[in-house]
Amino acid sequence: LDPFVDWLQKRKIPRGLGIVIIYILLFAFVSLAVILIIPPISKEVTQISENFPLYYEKIVNGFNAFKSNLESPENTEQVQQGLNSLGENLSATVSNVAGAIFSIFGGLFSVLLVLVLTFYFTINEEATRGFIYTFAPSNIHPYINSLHTRIQKKLGSWLRGQLILSLVIFALTFIGLTILGVPYALVLAFIAGILEIIPTIGPLIAAIPAAFFAFLQSPVMGVSVIILYIIIQELENHLIVPKIMSKSVGLNPLIVIISVLIGAKIGGVFGALFAVPVVTAISVFLRDIIEKKVEAETKLVQ
Template structure:
Protein backbone atom coordinates (compact mmCIF):
# COMPACT_ATOMS: atom_id res chain seq x y z
CA UNK A 1 0.00 0.00 0.00
CA UNK A 2 1.48 3.29 -1.13
CA UNK A 3 1.48 6.17 1.35
CA UNK A 4 -0.88 9.04 0.71
CA UNK A 5 1.16 11.94 -0.74
CA UNK A 6 -0.87 14.37 1.37
CA UNK A 7 0.34 12.61 4.54
CA UNK A 8 4.04 12.80 3.72
CA UNK A 9 5.96 15.23 5.93
CA UNK A 10 9.10 16.56 4.31
CA UNK A 11 11.85 17.74 6.66
CA UNK A 12 14.74 19.30 4.84
CA UNK A 13 18.04 20.59 6.12
CA UNK A 14 16.80 24.14 5.53
CA UNK A 15 13.72 23.50 7.69
CA UNK A 16 15.87 22.20 10.54
CA UNK A 17 18.23 25.17 10.28
CA UNK A 18 15.34 27.68 10.30
CA UNK A 19 13.77 25.94 13.31
CA UNK A 20 17.05 26.03 15.21
CA UNK A 21 17.48 29.69 14.31
CA UNK A 22 14.02 30.52 15.66
CA UNK A 23 14.70 28.61 18.88
CA UNK A 24 18.05 30.33 19.21
CA UNK A 25 16.49 33.75 18.64
CA UNK A 26 13.85 33.10 21.30
CA UNK A 27 16.49 31.91 23.77
CA UNK A 28 18.68 34.92 23.03
CA UNK A 29 15.72 37.27 23.49
CA UNK A 30 14.98 35.63 26.85
CA UNK A 31 18.53 36.09 28.12
CA UNK A 32 18.64 39.67 26.82
CA UNK A 33 15.12 40.54 27.96
CA UNK A 34 16.30 43.31 30.30
CA UNK A 35 18.27 44.96 27.52
CA UNK A 36 15.32 44.56 25.14
CA UNK A 37 13.00 46.25 27.65
CA UNK A 38 15.49 49.13 27.98
CA UNK A 39 15.66 49.48 24.20
CA UNK A 40 11.86 49.42 23.88
CA UNK A 41 11.51 52.01 26.64
CA UNK A 42 14.02 54.24 24.84
CA UNK A 43 12.10 53.90 21.58
CA UNK A 44 8.79 54.75 23.26
CA UNK A 45 10.26 57.83 24.99
CA UNK A 46 11.85 58.99 21.75
CA UNK A 47 8.54 58.47 19.96
CA UNK A 48 6.72 60.44 22.65
CA UNK A 49 9.20 63.31 22.28
CA UNK A 50 8.92 63.39 18.49
CA UNK A 51 5.66 65.42 18.26
CA UNK A 52 7.10 68.06 20.60
CA UNK A 53 10.34 68.11 18.60
CA UNK A 54 8.46 68.69 15.37
CA UNK A 55 6.44 71.48 16.96
CA UNK A 56 9.61 73.30 18.02
CA UNK A 57 11.21 72.74 14.62
CA UNK A 58 8.25 74.55 13.03
CA UNK A 59 9.39 77.57 15.05
CA UNK A 60 12.82 77.42 13.35
CA UNK A 61 14.50 75.52 16.19
CA UNK A 62 17.32 73.22 15.02
CA UNK A 63 16.52 69.60 15.79
CA UNK A 64 19.39 69.22 18.26
CA UNK A 65 18.39 72.35 20.17
CA UNK A 66 14.73 71.30 20.17
CA UNK A 67 15.55 67.86 21.60
CA UNK A 68 17.90 69.31 24.22
CA UNK A 69 15.24 71.81 25.27
CA UNK A 70 12.60 69.09 25.56
CA UNK A 71 14.81 66.84 27.67
CA UNK A 72 15.95 69.72 29.90
CA UNK A 73 12.34 70.75 30.51
CA UNK A 74 11.35 67.12 31.17
CA UNK A 75 14.22 66.52 33.61
CA UNK A 76 13.62 69.86 35.34
CA UNK A 77 9.90 69.14 35.59
CA UNK A 78 10.46 65.68 37.06
CA UNK A 79 13.04 67.03 39.50
CA UNK A 80 10.69 69.81 40.60
CA UNK A 81 7.90 67.28 41.06
CA UNK A 82 10.13 65.03 43.13
CA UNK A 83 11.24 67.96 45.29
CA UNK A 84 7.97 69.86 45.77
CA UNK A 85 5.24 67.33 45.04
CA UNK A 86 6.37 63.89 46.16
CA UNK A 87 7.20 64.75 49.84
CA UNK A 88 3.73 66.15 50.67
CA UNK A 89 2.19 63.33 48.66
CA UNK A 90 3.86 60.67 50.79
CA UNK A 91 3.15 62.61 53.98
CA UNK A 92 -0.54 62.42 53.09
CA UNK A 93 -0.13 58.79 52.03
CA UNK A 94 1.47 57.85 55.34
CA UNK A 95 -1.18 59.76 57.27
CA UNK A 96 -3.90 58.05 55.26
CA UNK A 97 -2.39 54.64 55.95
CA UNK A 98 -2.25 55.35 59.70
CA UNK A 99 -5.66 56.95 60.15
CA UNK A 100 -7.90 55.23 57.60
CA UNK A 101 -8.71 52.12 59.69
CA UNK A 102 -9.46 54.23 62.76
CA UNK A 103 -11.88 56.42 60.84
CA UNK A 104 -14.10 53.36 60.35
CA UNK A 105 -14.22 52.33 64.00
CA UNK A 106 -17.49 54.16 64.47
CA UNK A 107 -18.74 53.53 60.94
CA UNK A 108 -20.96 50.46 60.72
CA UNK A 109 -21.87 50.07 57.09
CA UNK A 110 -24.20 47.20 57.85
CA UNK A 111 -25.94 48.51 60.97
CA UNK A 112 -29.14 46.41 61.42
CA UNK A 113 -31.02 49.56 62.45
CA UNK A 114 -30.09 51.23 59.16
CA UNK A 115 -30.09 48.19 56.90
CA UNK A 116 -33.58 46.98 55.95
CA UNK A 117 -32.03 43.91 54.30
CA UNK A 118 -30.59 42.60 57.57
CA UNK A 119 -33.72 40.61 58.24
CA UNK A 120 -33.29 38.86 54.90
CA UNK A 121 -29.55 38.31 55.08
CA UNK A 122 -29.80 36.92 58.59
CA UNK A 123 -26.71 38.77 59.75
CA UNK A 124 -24.51 37.21 57.08
CA UNK A 125 -23.45 40.58 55.67
CA UNK A 126 -22.82 42.01 59.12
CA UNK A 127 -20.06 39.47 59.59
CA UNK A 128 -18.00 41.39 57.03
CA UNK A 129 -15.50 43.53 58.88
CA UNK A 130 -14.90 46.74 56.98
CA UNK A 131 -12.14 47.61 59.42
CA UNK A 132 -10.28 44.41 58.59
CA UNK A 133 -10.54 45.19 54.88
CA UNK A 134 -9.16 48.69 55.39
CA UNK A 135 -6.42 47.33 57.64
CA UNK A 136 -5.28 45.08 54.80
CA UNK A 137 -5.27 48.11 52.47
CA UNK A 138 -3.22 49.97 55.09
CA UNK A 139 -0.61 47.21 55.14
CA UNK A 140 -0.32 47.36 51.36
CA UNK A 141 0.01 51.16 51.37
CA UNK A 142 2.66 51.13 54.10
CA UNK A 143 4.55 48.43 52.24
CA UNK A 144 4.52 50.45 49.01
CA UNK A 145 5.33 53.81 50.61
CA UNK A 146 8.03 52.31 52.80
CA UNK A 147 9.71 50.92 49.70
CA UNK A 148 9.71 54.26 47.87
CA UNK A 149 13.47 54.44 47.45
CA UNK A 150 13.71 50.77 46.55
CA UNK A 151 10.95 51.22 43.98
CA UNK A 152 12.75 54.23 42.54
CA UNK A 153 15.86 52.14 42.09
CA UNK A 154 14.07 49.19 40.50
CA UNK A 155 11.46 51.05 38.45
CA UNK A 156 13.60 50.99 35.33
CA UNK A 157 15.70 48.06 36.44
CA UNK A 158 18.22 50.12 38.38
CA UNK A 159 20.09 53.39 38.02
CA UNK A 160 22.27 52.04 35.20
CA UNK A 161 19.23 51.06 33.16
CA UNK A 162 17.62 54.45 33.80
CA UNK A 163 20.72 56.27 32.56
CA UNK A 164 20.91 53.97 29.54
CA UNK A 165 17.26 54.64 28.71
CA UNK A 166 17.81 58.41 28.87
CA UNK A 167 20.96 58.26 26.73
CA UNK A 168 19.48 55.95 24.10
CA UNK A 169 16.19 57.85 23.88
CA UNK A 170 18.11 61.13 23.54
CA UNK A 171 20.25 59.68 20.75
CA UNK A 172 17.20 58.34 18.91
CA UNK A 173 15.46 61.70 19.30
CA UNK A 174 18.42 63.67 17.96
CA UNK A 175 18.67 61.49 14.86
CA UNK A 176 16.18 62.45 12.18
CA UNK A 177 15.22 58.81 11.73
CA UNK A 178 17.37 56.94 14.22
CA UNK A 179 15.05 53.98 14.71
CA UNK A 180 14.40 53.79 10.97
CA UNK A 181 18.14 53.63 10.29
CA UNK A 182 18.49 50.83 12.83
CA UNK A 183 15.61 48.90 11.23
CA UNK A 184 17.19 49.27 7.79
CA UNK A 185 20.40 47.85 9.21
CA UNK A 186 18.80 44.67 10.60
CA UNK A 187 15.99 44.14 8.06
CA UNK A 188 16.44 42.20 4.79
CA UNK A 189 16.33 44.42 1.71
CA UNK A 190 13.16 42.73 0.46
CA UNK A 191 11.25 43.78 3.59
CA UNK A 192 13.03 47.05 4.34
CA UNK A 193 10.44 49.37 2.79
CA UNK A 194 7.50 47.73 4.54
CA UNK A 195 9.19 47.54 7.96
CA UNK A 196 10.27 51.19 7.91
CA UNK A 197 6.81 52.25 6.74
CA UNK A 198 5.19 50.20 9.50
CA UNK A 199 7.47 51.83 12.06
CA UNK A 200 6.74 55.34 10.76
CA UNK A 201 2.98 54.80 11.17
CA UNK A 202 3.40 53.15 14.56
CA UNK A 203 5.74 55.87 15.82
CA UNK A 204 3.19 58.53 14.96
CA UNK A 205 0.47 56.71 16.88
CA UNK A 206 2.73 55.95 19.84
CA UNK A 207 3.71 59.60 20.17
CA UNK A 208 0.12 60.77 19.92
CA UNK A 209 -1.01 58.10 22.40
CA UNK A 210 1.62 59.19 24.92
CA UNK A 211 0.55 62.80 24.60
CA UNK A 212 -3.10 61.83 24.90
CA UNK A 213 -2.52 59.61 27.93
CA UNK A 214 -0.54 62.30 29.75
CA UNK A 215 -3.22 64.86 28.95
CA UNK A 216 -5.97 62.49 30.08
CA UNK A 217 -4.27 61.75 33.40
CA UNK A 218 -3.55 65.44 33.99
CA UNK A 219 -7.14 66.50 33.30
CA UNK A 220 -8.65 63.79 35.50
CA UNK A 221 -6.12 64.38 38.28
CA UNK A 222 -6.80 68.13 38.35
CA UNK A 223 -10.59 67.62 38.22
CA UNK A 224 -10.51 65.10 41.07
CA UNK A 225 -8.24 67.29 43.20
CA UNK A 226 -10.40 70.39 42.72
CA UNK A 227 -13.64 68.48 43.26
CA UNK A 228 -12.52 66.66 46.41
CA UNK A 229 -10.96 69.84 47.81
CA UNK A 230 -14.21 71.75 47.31
CA UNK A 231 -16.15 68.92 48.96
CA UNK A 232 -13.74 68.93 51.89
CA UNK A 233 -12.55 65.34 51.47
CA UNK A 234 -9.27 64.57 53.23
CA UNK A 235 -6.20 63.43 51.32
CA UNK A 236 -7.39 65.03 48.08
CA UNK A 237 -3.83 65.10 46.70
CA UNK A 238 -3.26 61.36 47.15
CA UNK A 239 -6.67 60.52 45.71
CA UNK A 240 -6.08 62.81 42.72
CA UNK A 241 -2.71 61.21 41.94
CA UNK A 242 -4.32 57.77 42.27
CA UNK A 243 -7.06 58.81 39.83
CA UNK A 244 -4.50 60.13 37.33
CA UNK A 245 -2.34 56.99 37.47
CA UNK A 246 -5.29 54.59 37.26
CA UNK A 247 -6.34 56.20 33.98
CA UNK A 248 -3.87 53.79 32.38
CA UNK A 249 -6.43 51.02 32.98
CA UNK A 250 -9.70 51.49 31.03
CA UNK A 251 -13.01 50.85 32.81
CA UNK A 252 -11.61 49.37 36.04
CA UNK A 253 -9.00 52.03 36.78
CA UNK A 254 -11.42 54.91 37.49
CA UNK A 255 -13.63 52.60 39.58
CA UNK A 256 -10.68 51.43 41.67
CA UNK A 257 -9.51 55.00 42.26
CA UNK A 258 -13.02 56.06 43.33
CA UNK A 259 -13.40 53.41 46.06
CA UNK A 260 -11.15 54.95 48.77
CA UNK A 261 -12.55 58.45 48.15
CA UNK A 262 -16.15 57.25 48.46
CA UNK A 263 -15.33 55.26 51.61
CA UNK A 264 -13.67 58.30 53.16
CA UNK A 265 -16.73 60.37 52.29
CA UNK A 266 -19.14 57.93 53.91
CA UNK A 267 -16.89 57.67 56.97
CA UNK A 268 -17.50 61.38 57.51
CA UNK A 269 -21.22 61.53 56.75
CA UNK A 270 -23.85 59.99 54.54
CA UNK A 271 -24.34 63.27 52.64
CA UNK A 272 -20.62 63.67 51.91
CA UNK A 273 -20.36 60.06 50.79
CA UNK A 274 -23.23 60.50 48.34
CA UNK A 275 -21.73 63.76 47.06
CA UNK A 276 -18.34 62.12 46.46
CA UNK A 277 -20.02 59.17 44.73
CA UNK A 278 -22.02 61.52 42.51
CA UNK A 279 -18.91 63.56 41.74
CA UNK A 280 -16.97 60.51 40.55
CA UNK A 281 -19.91 59.41 38.42
CA UNK A 282 -20.00 62.83 36.74
CA UNK A 283 -16.23 62.75 36.13
CA UNK A 284 -16.49 59.24 34.72
CA UNK A 285 -19.27 60.22 32.31
CA UNK A 286 -17.33 63.32 31.28
CA UNK A 287 -14.29 61.16 30.58
CA UNK A 288 -16.11 58.38 28.72
CA UNK A 289 -18.12 60.62 26.42
CA UNK A 290 -15.71 63.49 25.79
CA UNK A 291 -12.10 63.18 26.95
CA UNK A 292 -11.22 59.55 26.19
CA UNK A 293 -12.76 59.42 22.69
CA UNK A 294 -10.94 62.63 21.74
CA UNK A 295 -7.47 62.03 23.14
CA UNK A 296 -7.01 58.25 23.09
CA UNK A 297 -9.48 56.11 21.15
CA UNK A 298 -9.44 58.09 17.90
CA UNK A 299 -5.65 58.37 17.98
CA UNK A 300 -4.67 54.77 18.63
CA UNK A 301 -7.78 52.85 17.60
CA UNK A 302 -7.22 49.97 20.05
CA UNK A 303 -10.37 48.51 21.67
CA UNK A 304 -10.41 49.04 25.46
CA UNK A 305 -10.61 45.30 26.14
CA UNK A 306 -7.34 44.82 24.22
CA UNK A 307 -5.79 47.61 26.28
CA UNK A 308 -6.78 45.84 29.50
CA UNK A 309 -5.35 42.52 28.31
CA UNK A 310 -2.01 43.95 27.17
CA UNK A 311 -1.68 45.98 30.38
CA UNK A 312 -2.02 42.84 32.49
CA UNK A 313 0.42 40.97 30.23
CA UNK A 314 2.91 43.84 30.43
CA UNK A 315 2.60 44.01 34.22
CA UNK A 316 3.17 40.28 34.47
CA UNK A 317 6.25 40.30 32.23
CA UNK A 318 8.00 43.53 33.25
CA UNK A 319 6.11 45.20 36.10
CA UNK A 320 5.31 48.91 35.88
CA UNK A 321 7.61 49.46 32.93
CA UNK A 322 5.88 46.60 31.13
CA UNK A 323 2.53 48.32 31.64
CA UNK A 324 3.93 51.54 30.18
CA UNK A 325 5.25 49.69 27.13
CA UNK A 326 2.19 47.48 26.64
CA UNK A 327 -0.05 49.85 24.68
CA UNK A 328 2.73 51.19 22.39
CA UNK A 329 3.71 47.63 21.50
CA UNK A 330 0.06 46.72 20.99
CA UNK A 331 -0.16 49.69 18.61
CA UNK A 332 2.55 48.16 16.42
CA UNK A 333 0.83 44.76 16.52
CA UNK A 334 -2.50 46.35 15.54
CA UNK A 335 -0.85 48.12 12.60
CA UNK A 336 0.69 44.81 11.54
CA UNK A 337 -2.67 43.03 11.84
CA UNK A 338 -4.36 45.79 9.84
CA UNK A 339 -1.81 45.40 7.03
CA UNK A 340 -2.34 41.64 7.07
CA UNK A 341 -6.10 42.06 6.73
CA UNK A 342 -5.64 44.46 3.82
CA UNK A 343 -3.35 42.00 2.04
CA UNK A 344 -5.88 39.20 2.53
CA UNK A 345 -8.63 41.40 1.10
CA UNK A 346 -6.50 42.29 -1.95
CA UNK A 347 -5.57 38.63 -2.47
CA UNK A 348 -9.23 37.56 -2.38
CA UNK A 349 -10.23 40.23 -4.89
CA UNK A 350 -7.37 39.22 -7.20
CA UNK A 351 -8.22 35.54 -6.86
CA UNK A 352 -11.93 36.15 -7.56
CA UNK A 353 -11.07 38.41 -10.48
Protein backbone atom coordinates in the same frame (compact mmCIF):
# COMPACT_ATOMS: atom_id res chain seq x y z
CA LEU B 1 9.53 62.60 21.22
CA ASP B 2 9.85 62.71 17.44
CA PRO B 3 7.24 65.42 16.74
CA PHE B 4 8.97 67.80 19.17
CA VAL B 5 12.44 66.89 17.92
CA ASP B 6 11.36 67.41 14.31
CA TRP B 7 9.84 70.78 15.25
CA LEU B 8 13.16 71.88 16.75
CA GLN B 9 15.08 70.55 13.76
CA LYS B 10 13.02 72.76 11.45
CA ARG B 11 14.32 75.69 13.50
CA LYS B 12 17.95 74.76 12.81
CA ILE B 13 18.50 73.02 16.16
CA PRO B 14 20.54 69.79 15.80
CA ARG B 15 18.68 66.58 16.57
CA GLY B 16 20.91 65.62 19.50
CA LEU B 17 20.67 69.06 21.09
CA GLY B 18 16.91 69.08 20.57
CA ILE B 19 16.54 65.80 22.45
CA VAL B 20 18.68 67.14 25.30
CA ILE B 21 16.50 70.27 25.49
CA ILE B 22 13.32 68.19 25.61
CA TYR B 23 14.75 65.95 28.33
CA ILE B 24 15.79 68.99 30.39
CA LEU B 25 12.30 70.48 30.08
CA LEU B 26 10.73 67.13 30.94
CA PHE B 27 13.00 66.72 33.97
CA ALA B 28 12.23 70.26 35.12
CA PHE B 29 8.49 69.66 34.79
CA VAL B 30 8.63 66.35 36.67
CA SER B 31 10.84 67.87 39.38
CA LEU B 32 8.44 70.78 39.83
CA ALA B 33 5.51 68.37 40.04
CA VAL B 34 7.34 66.26 42.63
CA ILE B 35 8.22 69.31 44.73
CA LEU B 36 4.66 70.66 44.64
CA ILE B 37 2.63 67.45 44.87
CA ILE B 38 4.61 64.69 46.61
CA PRO B 39 5.04 66.41 50.04
CA PRO B 40 1.32 67.13 50.53
CA ILE B 41 0.44 63.65 49.23
CA SER B 42 2.91 62.10 51.67
CA LYS B 43 1.41 64.19 54.47
CA GLU B 44 -2.12 63.03 53.63
CA VAL B 45 -1.04 59.38 53.45
CA THR B 46 0.53 59.75 56.91
CA GLN B 47 -2.69 61.30 58.21
CA ILE B 48 -4.71 58.40 56.80
CA SER B 49 -2.46 55.92 58.58
CA GLU B 50 -2.58 57.85 61.87
CA ASN B 51 -6.36 58.37 61.77
CA PHE B 52 -7.25 54.84 60.77
CA PRO B 53 -8.06 53.76 64.38
CA LEU B 54 -10.60 56.59 64.52
CA TYR B 55 -12.16 55.45 61.25
CA TYR B 56 -12.32 51.89 62.51
CA GLU B 57 -13.99 53.11 65.69
CA LYS B 58 -16.58 54.95 63.60
CA ILE B 59 -17.30 51.75 61.69
CA VAL B 60 -17.68 49.78 64.92
CA ASN B 61 -19.95 52.42 66.45
CA GLY B 62 -22.07 52.46 63.33
CA PHE B 63 -22.31 48.70 63.46
CA ASN B 64 -23.31 48.77 67.13
CA ALA B 65 -26.08 51.23 66.34
CA PHE B 66 -27.22 48.99 63.51
CA LYS B 67 -26.92 45.89 65.70
CA SER B 68 -29.36 47.27 68.24
CA ASN B 69 -32.05 47.22 65.55
CA LEU B 70 -31.45 43.61 64.58
CA GLU B 71 -33.63 40.90 66.03
CA SER B 72 -31.58 37.85 65.12
CA PRO B 73 -28.53 37.16 67.34
CA GLU B 74 -27.14 34.84 64.64
CA ASN B 75 -27.16 37.65 62.10
CA THR B 76 -25.50 39.92 64.61
CA GLU B 77 -22.69 37.43 65.22
CA GLN B 78 -22.09 36.92 61.51
CA VAL B 79 -21.98 40.64 60.83
CA GLN B 80 -19.63 41.14 63.79
CA GLN B 81 -17.27 38.48 62.48
CA GLY B 82 -17.35 40.03 59.03
CA LEU B 83 -16.65 43.47 60.46
CA ASN B 84 -13.74 42.21 62.54
CA SER B 85 -12.29 40.53 59.47
CA LEU B 86 -12.75 43.74 57.48
CA GLY B 87 -11.03 45.75 60.18
CA GLU B 88 -8.05 43.39 60.25
CA ASN B 89 -7.71 43.47 56.46
CA LEU B 90 -7.99 47.26 56.28
CA SER B 91 -5.47 47.67 59.09
CA ALA B 92 -3.01 45.39 57.31
CA THR B 93 -3.55 47.30 54.08
CA VAL B 94 -2.87 50.67 55.69
CA SER B 95 0.23 49.36 57.44
CA ASN B 96 1.63 48.31 54.06
CA VAL B 97 1.07 51.68 52.36
CA ALA B 98 4.71 52.68 52.82
CA GLY B 99 5.86 49.36 51.41
CA ALA B 100 3.65 49.78 48.37
CA ILE B 101 5.02 53.27 47.78
CA PHE B 102 8.60 52.01 47.94
CA SER B 103 7.71 49.23 45.48
CA ILE B 104 6.36 51.78 43.04
CA PHE B 105 9.46 53.92 43.28
CA GLY B 106 11.51 50.77 42.81
CA GLY B 107 10.33 50.87 39.21
CA LEU B 108 12.02 54.21 38.65
CA PHE B 109 15.16 52.41 37.51
CA SER B 110 13.19 50.77 34.71
CA VAL B 111 11.67 54.11 33.76
CA LEU B 112 15.14 55.67 33.67
CA LEU B 113 16.36 52.84 31.46
CA VAL B 114 13.45 53.42 29.08
CA LEU B 115 14.35 57.12 28.89
CA VAL B 116 17.97 56.26 28.07
CA LEU B 117 16.92 53.81 25.35
CA THR B 118 14.44 56.33 23.96
CA PHE B 119 17.19 58.94 23.83
CA TYR B 120 19.51 56.56 22.00
CA PHE B 121 16.97 55.39 19.43
CA THR B 122 15.72 58.92 18.79
CA ILE B 123 19.13 60.52 18.31
CA ASN B 124 20.27 57.59 16.15
CA GLU B 125 17.05 57.16 14.23
CA GLU B 126 18.70 56.84 10.82
CA ALA B 127 21.34 54.47 12.16
CA THR B 128 18.61 52.32 13.71
CA ARG B 129 16.74 52.17 10.41
CA GLY B 130 19.97 51.33 8.61
CA PHE B 131 20.56 48.46 11.02
CA ILE B 132 17.06 47.12 10.31
CA TYR B 133 17.60 47.52 6.57
CA THR B 134 20.60 45.19 6.70
CA PHE B 135 18.27 42.31 7.56
CA ALA B 136 15.61 43.13 4.97
CA PRO B 137 15.58 43.02 1.16
CA SER B 138 16.01 46.40 -0.48
CA ASN B 139 12.63 46.20 -2.20
CA ILE B 140 10.78 46.43 1.15
CA HIS B 141 12.87 49.27 2.62
CA PRO B 142 10.21 51.87 1.70
CA TYR B 143 7.57 49.78 3.46
CA ILE B 144 9.73 49.45 6.58
CA ASN B 145 10.23 53.20 6.62
CA SER B 146 6.47 53.75 6.26
CA LEU B 147 5.71 51.17 8.95
CA HIS B 148 8.18 52.77 11.36
CA THR B 149 6.68 56.22 10.83
CA ARG B 150 3.10 55.05 11.32
CA ILE B 151 3.97 53.11 14.49
CA GLN B 152 5.67 56.19 15.93
CA LYS B 153 2.69 58.41 15.16
CA LYS B 154 0.14 55.98 16.56
CA LEU B 155 2.08 55.28 19.74
CA GLY B 156 3.00 58.92 20.28
CA SER B 157 -0.57 60.15 19.89
CA TRP B 158 -1.84 57.45 22.24
CA LEU B 159 0.74 58.26 24.94
CA ARG B 160 0.15 62.01 24.74
CA GLY B 161 -3.59 61.48 24.86
CA GLN B 162 -3.36 59.24 27.92
CA LEU B 163 -1.11 61.71 29.75
CA ILE B 164 -3.42 64.66 29.08
CA LEU B 165 -6.45 62.57 30.01
CA SER B 166 -4.90 61.60 33.36
CA LEU B 167 -4.06 65.23 34.15
CA VAL B 168 -7.59 66.38 33.30
CA ILE B 169 -9.21 63.68 35.45
CA PHE B 170 -6.82 64.50 38.31
CA ALA B 171 -7.77 68.18 38.14
CA LEU B 172 -11.53 67.57 37.89
CA THR B 173 -11.48 65.07 40.74
CA PHE B 174 -9.41 67.31 43.00
CA ILE B 175 -11.64 70.33 42.37
CA GLY B 176 -14.82 68.31 42.93
CA LEU B 177 -13.62 66.63 46.13
CA THR B 178 -12.32 69.92 47.50
CA ILE B 179 -15.66 71.64 46.89
CA LEU B 180 -17.48 68.78 48.65
CA GLY B 181 -15.06 68.99 51.58
CA VAL B 182 -13.86 65.39 51.28
CA PRO B 183 -10.69 64.72 53.30
CA TYR B 184 -7.50 63.66 51.52
CA ALA B 185 -8.72 65.19 48.25
CA LEU B 186 -5.20 65.38 46.80
CA VAL B 187 -4.40 61.71 47.42
CA LEU B 188 -7.77 60.58 46.08
CA ALA B 189 -7.41 62.77 42.98
CA PHE B 190 -3.87 61.46 42.44
CA ILE B 191 -5.20 57.90 42.60
CA ALA B 192 -7.91 58.80 40.07
CA GLY B 193 -5.34 60.29 37.70
CA ILE B 194 -2.98 57.32 37.93
CA LEU B 195 -5.72 54.70 37.56
CA GLU B 196 -7.05 56.55 34.52
CA ILE B 197 -4.44 54.70 32.47
CA ILE B 198 -6.34 51.47 33.25
CA PRO B 199 -9.28 51.50 30.82
CA THR B 200 -12.82 51.01 32.12
CA ILE B 201 -12.07 49.55 35.55
CA GLY B 202 -9.55 52.20 36.64
CA PRO B 203 -12.12 54.93 37.41
CA LEU B 204 -14.29 52.41 39.27
CA ILE B 205 -11.40 51.35 41.50
CA ALA B 206 -10.47 55.00 42.13
CA ALA B 207 -14.01 55.78 43.31
CA ILE B 208 -13.95 53.16 46.08
CA PRO B 209 -11.55 54.87 48.54
CA ALA B 210 -13.15 58.26 47.84
CA ALA B 211 -16.61 56.92 48.66
CA PHE B 212 -15.24 55.15 51.74
CA PHE B 213 -13.77 58.29 53.32
CA ALA B 214 -16.80 60.35 52.29
CA PHE B 215 -19.30 57.98 53.93
CA LEU B 216 -17.22 58.11 57.11
CA GLN B 217 -17.99 61.83 57.21
CA SER B 218 -21.71 61.58 56.42
CA PRO B 219 -24.11 59.63 54.20
CA VAL B 220 -24.89 62.81 52.27
CA MET B 221 -21.21 63.36 51.47
CA GLY B 222 -20.83 59.72 50.47
CA VAL B 223 -23.72 59.90 48.01
CA SER B 224 -22.41 63.24 46.72
CA VAL B 225 -19.00 61.70 45.98
CA ILE B 226 -20.58 58.80 44.10
CA ILE B 227 -22.58 61.28 42.02
CA LEU B 228 -19.41 63.33 41.43
CA TYR B 229 -17.50 60.32 40.07
CA ILE B 230 -20.44 59.34 37.87
CA ILE B 231 -20.58 62.87 36.43
CA ILE B 232 -16.81 62.88 35.80
CA GLN B 233 -17.07 59.47 34.13
CA GLU B 234 -19.90 60.65 31.87
CA LEU B 235 -17.97 63.81 30.97
CA GLU B 236 -14.94 61.68 30.21
CA ASN B 237 -16.80 59.23 27.98
CA HIS B 238 -18.86 61.75 26.01
CA LEU B 239 -16.76 64.91 25.98
CA ILE B 240 -13.19 64.63 27.28
CA VAL B 241 -12.10 61.40 25.56
CA PRO B 242 -13.52 62.32 22.11
CA LYS B 243 -11.93 65.76 22.36
CA ILE B 244 -8.49 64.72 23.62
CA MET B 245 -8.15 61.43 21.74
CA SER B 246 -9.63 62.69 18.45
CA LYS B 247 -6.18 62.74 16.82
CA SER B 248 -5.20 59.40 18.26
CA VAL B 249 -5.76 56.24 16.27
CA GLY B 250 -6.39 54.53 19.59
CA LEU B 251 -5.93 51.03 20.91
CA ASN B 252 -8.61 48.65 22.11
CA PRO B 253 -8.86 49.04 25.92
CA LEU B 254 -9.05 45.29 26.47
CA ILE B 255 -5.91 44.74 24.39
CA VAL B 256 -4.10 47.42 26.41
CA ILE B 257 -5.03 45.76 29.71
CA ILE B 258 -4.05 42.27 28.57
CA SER B 259 -0.77 43.43 27.01
CA VAL B 260 0.27 45.36 30.14
CA LEU B 261 -0.57 42.38 32.38
CA ILE B 262 1.40 39.99 30.17
CA GLY B 263 4.30 42.42 29.93
CA ALA B 264 4.38 42.89 33.70
CA LYS B 265 4.28 39.12 34.21
CA ILE B 266 7.18 38.56 31.83
CA GLY B 267 9.40 41.55 32.56
CA GLY B 268 8.01 43.36 35.61
CA VAL B 269 7.83 47.15 35.36
CA PHE B 270 10.14 47.12 32.35
CA GLY B 271 7.89 44.64 30.55
CA ALA B 272 4.76 46.64 31.38
CA LEU B 273 6.34 49.82 29.99
CA PHE B 274 7.22 48.17 26.69
CA ALA B 275 4.00 46.16 26.34
CA VAL B 276 1.96 48.87 24.60
CA PRO B 277 4.72 49.82 22.09
CA VAL B 278 5.15 46.17 21.12
CA VAL B 279 1.40 45.63 20.73
CA THR B 280 1.15 48.86 18.74
CA ALA B 281 3.80 47.67 16.28
CA ILE B 282 2.12 44.29 15.92
CA SER B 283 -1.32 45.85 15.39
CA VAL B 284 -0.07 48.18 12.64
CA PHE B 285 1.75 45.32 10.90
CA LEU B 286 -1.26 42.98 11.09
CA ARG B 287 -3.53 45.72 9.77
CA ASP B 288 -1.24 46.11 6.76
CA ILE B 289 -1.40 42.37 6.10
CA ILE B 290 -5.19 42.33 6.33
CA GLU B 291 -5.54 45.38 4.07
CA LYS B 292 -3.24 43.85 1.45
CA LYS B 293 -5.16 40.58 1.58
CA VAL B 294 -8.49 42.37 1.14
CA GLU B 295 -7.03 44.46 -1.70
CA ALA B 296 -5.73 41.34 -3.45
CA GLU B 297 -9.09 39.57 -3.10
CA THR B 298 -10.90 42.64 -4.44
CA LYS B 299 -8.66 42.76 -7.51
CA LEU B 300 -9.16 39.04 -8.03
CA VAL B 301 -12.95 39.44 -7.96
CA GLN B 302 -12.78 42.36 -10.39
